[in-house]
Amino acid sequence: MLAAERAAAILRERILDGHLPPGSPLRDVALAAELGMSRNSLREGLRLLGAEGLAVHQKHKGAVVRTLSTVDIRDIYRVRRALELGAIEESATADPSMLRTLEEAVRTEERALTDGQRVVGTAGLRFHQALVALLGSEQIDRFFRTILAQLRLAFFAMPDEVDSHRPWIPQDREICELVLSGRREQAKAAARRYLDESELMLLDAVHAAERQAARSGTVSPTSPAPTRSREV
The missing domain is CATH 1.10.10.10 (Winged helix-like DNA-binding domain superfamily/Winged helix DNA-binding domain)
Structure with missing residues (x-):
């Protein structure tokens, strides 16, 4: 390198x-x-x-x-929908080791929440990184790491990282269980709900931060x- x-x-x-x-x-x-x-x-x-x-x-x-900005958030979520839903669709042919990594990622996320750690936001992103890795493409993995790094920056607009992520962890667990059990259509429906709701949450947080920045000059x-x- x-x-x-x-x-x-x-x-x-x-x-x-x-x-x-x-x-x-x-x-x-x-x-x-x-x-x-x-x-x-x-x-x-x-x-x-x-x-x-x-x-x-x-x-x-x-x-x-x-x-x-809010424009960035919308673009990020366009990418996420394409890749994460595609990864669920392709999960039937994923390497078993990648499925084990996916399950471990959600366990790590749950532990971070239990411990009240600020790293819970990053742990959540690692779960979605493991989800997209089911596609088995190194190039997509490299690209998605950048998308997740951008998304991590948006998390700083939220007032409390741990509390803000609390609702999403059970949804990540649900997506994981559905993928592991081969219920891909249900997993895609759960992922769509997750992405729709989390996008709105981040847009609201970034909108509020932009308004505050405008007021303060x-x-x-x-x-x-x-x-x-x-x-x-």
């Missing part, structure tokens, strides 16, 4: 794990030193993140993690960016 790709992969994973909230500075000098690479390689890695919709460049501030680091910002 090239240094720039490695930098992008590390930072993408930090975003997915919830360690880099929207607006977090991505300082090339400090990150290059931390990751043991040149500033040029690190900057190229930041450009890769910009192309993935995870970072933008702000004048006088440098690269920062993006804040997602702040500018969110989104893309397409305002005239004083540009993509990394």
Whole structure:
């Protein structure tokens, strides 16, 4: 893996794990030193993140993690419906090890909720990552990791991550059980309900955050960016 790709992969994973909230500075000098690479390689890695919709460049501030808009949310959910429903349809031919990974992912999600951990949001995304992995495509997996990293950024618009995710975990369990038992049409119906409801929840949260930003006169680091910002 090239240094720039490695930098992008590390930072993408930090975003997915919830360690880099929207607006977090991505300082090339400090990150290059931390990751043991040149500033040029690190900057190229930041450009890769910009192309993935995870970072933008702000004048006088440098690269920062993006804040997602409602337009982004709608686009993300278009992708999710296509891939997650397709994965359920193809689950009959999935490798048994992938089905075991799916079940373990929902167990991890349930444990995170029981422990009251903030990582519950990331655990939920890992379940859906395991679901899409049933398609058995490395290229789709790579693409979907970026989609999930974008989605993780949207979670920061919610006032309480644990409480906000509490209703979705039983639905993930239901989807998992239906997939494992071969009831694919019922699993797809459950997934559609999940996606419809979770999209509305996130849209409401992001709308509220956008209204708050407008009232306070702040500018969110989104893309397409305002005239004083540009993509990394």
